[in-house]
Each structure stands twice: as C-alpha cells, then as structure tokens.
Amino acid sequence: MRSTGPNRTTTPGTAKSAPASNTAVLAQNLQFLRDYDRPCAQHRSGPLNPRNGYDGIRIIAVGYRTGMYRWNERGLIPTPRAWREAFIDLHGESRVTLTDAGPWAGRLEWQRSRSYGIALCSNVREEFVREQRHIRTDPRGAFELLVPTAGSAQVEQAAAAGEIRPGTLALCDVDRPLTFTHDEEFQSVALIVPGEAIYRRNPAARDPQAFDGTAGLGRLIRQTVLTLQQEREHFSEATFNIACDQLLDLLCLLCLLAEGASDSAPAAQRREVEAQVRQYVRRHAADPDLSITGIARVLGWSPRYLQDVLQAAGTTSRDLIRAERLRLARTRLASSTWDNRSIAQIAHASGFASHASFATAYRREFGVTPRETRGDRRGES
Numbered sequence: 001m002r003s004t005g006p007n008r009t010t011t012p013g014t015a016k017s018a019p020a021s022n023t024a025v026l027a028q029n030l031q032f033l034r035d036y037d038r039p040c041a042q043h044r045s046g047p048l049n050p051r052n053g054y055d056g057i058r059i060i061a062v063g064y065r066t067g068m069y070r071w072n073e074r075g076l077i078p079t080p081r082a083w084r085e086a087f088i089d090l091h092g093e094s095r096v097t098l099t100d101a102g103p104w105a106g107r108l109e110w111q112r113s114r115s116y117g118i119a120l121c122s123n124v125r126e127e128f129v130r131e132q133r134h135i136r137t138d139p140r141g142a143f144e145l146l147v148p149t150a151g152s153a154q155v156e157q158a159a160a161a162g163e164i165r166p167g168t169l170a171l172c173d174v175d176r177p178l179t180f181t182h183d184e185e186f187q188s189v190a191l192i193v194p195g196e197a198i199y200r201r202n203p204a205a206r207d208p209q210a211f212d213g214t215a216g217l218g219r220l221i222r223q224t225v226l227t228l229q230q231e232r233e234h235f236s237e238a239t240f241n242i243a244c245d246q247l248l249d250l251l252c253l254l255c256l257l258a259e260g261a262s263d264s265a266p267a268a269q270r271r272e273v274e275a276q277v278r279q280y281v282r283r284h285a286a287d288p289d290l291s292i293t294g295i296a297r298v299l300g301w302s303p304r305y306l307q308d309v310l311q312a313a314g315t316t317s318r319d320l321i322r323a324e325r326l327r328l329a330r331t332r333l334a335s336s337t338w339d340n341r342s343i344a345q346i347a348h349a350s351g352f353a354s355h356a357s358f359a360t361a362y363r364r365e366f367g368v369t370p371r372e373t374r375g376d377r378r379g380e381s
Contacts, residue, residue: 068368069237071111076104076123083108083124090119090192092174093138094130105184111232114367115194116244118229122150122187128180135175141195145251146170147213147225151186155179157208164188169211169218171255189229193248198255199314209255217254221247238334238373241366245327270309273299277306278320285324286351292317325351326365329358333373343370 077083083106084096090110098106109120146155152165156179157172164170172178173195213222224247228240235243256271276299284290295317296303310316329350332338338346347358347370362370 069111069113069235069240071232072109074109075107077106077108080104080106086110087121087128090117091128091144091190092130092140092142093134094128095134097127097129099125099127102184109229111229111235111240112192113237113240113244115241117190117192118225118232119190119192120187120229121190123184125183126181128178130174130178132177135177140174142174143193143195143198144172144174145191145193145221145225146172146188147191147222148186148188149226151182153180153182153186153188155208160208162210164210167212167214169213169222171209171211171251173208189225191225191228191244191247193244193251197248198252209258211254211258217250217257221250221254224250236334237368238330242327242331242334270312273301273306273309274313277310277317281320281324285321285328286349288351288353290321290351321351322361323365326362329362329370330366330373333370343374346370 077086080098084098086108087096088094090108090112105123107120107122107124111118146153146164147169148164148166150166152163155162155164155170155172157176174192175195211218211221213219224243228235228243228247232240253275277295280295280299281290292303292306296306299306307317310320329346329352332341332346332350333343341349343359344355347355350358352358352361359370362368366373
C-alpha cells in the first residue's frame, strides 16, 4: 500500500521526532515497507484471519509502530481514494461509495495488533455494503463493535435494521452481509475483535445486537473503547492486547445479560454458574493444582454439571484454565515488577508445570513468543 506520509517511528510515551529531510524520510519508508509490506502483500484480509500468516494486512499508511502494534498519524486522509482503500483494508472487501459534500476532509485513524483493531471514522458521507461475494473472497472471522460519538447512521444486517447514534452500541458480524450508511456529521469508533473469541463465550452470537451505552456496563464499555483510541500512542502490543482482552470479557457479559432478560430460569442459572467458574479460575489460575473437581467442591456443584455448563458455553475446564494462565503470564511478562524473574520462573508461577509446553501454548494463543512479549514491553522504556 502507498505511504501517505513520513514514517517517524517513536517509542510510546515519548515525544515524536521532528520531520527528517526528504531523502531520510524516503529511506525510512522504504525500510519500513521492506520489513512489513513484503510478508503481507499476498493478502488483503485483516489481522484476525489466522490463515493469513504474519498479521495478514497490507500497510494502510506508514505510521508509528512498536513491534506488531501499529497506528497511523492523526489527521486527514489526503484523498477519497486513499481513504476508501484504507477503510476496506480495515473492514474487509466491500463496496464503499463516498459522496462529495464539499472540500474533502475525511478522517480515518486506526491502530491494530495481531489480534485486535480500533478505527475512528469521521467527516465522510459513505455507504458501506459488504455482500456475500465480498465475504467469500475476503473472510475476516471478526466482529465489530460500533461506538458512535456524533451524528447518526443506518445499520442493516440479516433481518435487523435501525439507527445508531451517540449512546448506542452496535455489535455486527463482519462475515455476514452488512449495509452501513451515514453522512459527514457522523463520527464513530469501531472495535474489531476475533469472531472465534465471541463464539467461544457466546455460541448464539450471530444476529446483530444493539446495547445502551449511556449507563452501567454499556457505558463502561463505551468509555473504555474511546479511551483506548485516544491513548493509542502510549501502548505496546502486549498492553493493548491485555486491555482488549478485558474489554472483550465485558462485551460478552453484556451480550449474556441482554439475552437473559427474556430467557428461562435454568439458562440464567447456567450463565451465573459459568460466570462463577470463570471468576474462580481467574483468581486461582496460578495454583498448579487447580482442577474442575476442586472448583466444583468450592462452588457447591458437581464436576459433571460444571463440565456441562462450560461445554454449553463452548469451552472446557482444561481450555479455560490454560487460557487464564496464559493471560496471567502475559500480564506478568509485560510488567516491570517481574523483570527479575526468568520466563521459566514466570511460567511456573503462573501455574505451568513445563516451560516447553508453556512456550508452545503461548505462541499458539498470542502469535508471539514469551520473549517477544517481554522485549516489546522493554522497548517502551
């Protein structure tokens, strides 16, 4: 993808360097493209499709980076064509129609890691149509949470259609036909999350959902998404992913609570038990003896019932315990308070009996090695 501006790589939390000479900027951009664009140029799919390898995207605009966490410069995208290409790279192959409404002033600010993405869009009159033919050629395996901050937009997916405006949250499956239209007064932030992570927590999540973002859990999610976008320059990949993991948990809980309003008592009970199990596992993930038998004894249920509850939620006790231990280890690898511990010691302290099995599971889950996570965090200082 073409560069739309100089690449001034900076360490998060520090002042950006002044623009270099034209020759130096060109050399920086060429090196950036050699490092990143060549492995990605074979694919147009986004970062959440595991078949793509690497992070599966082409360069949208040469911007700032720390490891695999990147973001573009704030401000206007210079032309409608560049804006359309950048938008499609973020959201998937589609038909994007831009209608002139005066001098071009389109804004598109993005940030992304291997697992998550956030994009701010404003100052454009747009119709976004993603049809089945687009999905066949460019499947994303992703959901998007739309968080409007100004104006209004029309969203249509499956049999659902409606208007979204500030105070509303809309969750859509990117791999189902979708139509999205708005004028230049509309501004929103989109959180892009892996679809399999949504399905794992909520197997019934297929139809689009709208939530109240003005109070309670919805308001917390809305404020967190906006803060992640506003503070993007201060994160490493590990920090950004950990924050998005927590945000995803809140989002799935909001989905379950919304469904529970008209659900049966047994189903509501299963969701409550599932939440208790997840909370217990998270608090005791570092215990090497943690097991479904012990969890059942503490919570007052039979192991068989808890296994059934977790299976209905799309997981198992073994997978849940391993996932929480991996998240705990990643948090510790990203923390300076654990700098005096080796990776093997952190693995053991996070409940893993084998360093080798930990390293294999860590790379499979996060797409990077434990050493790369620690190096990414140290690169911030």
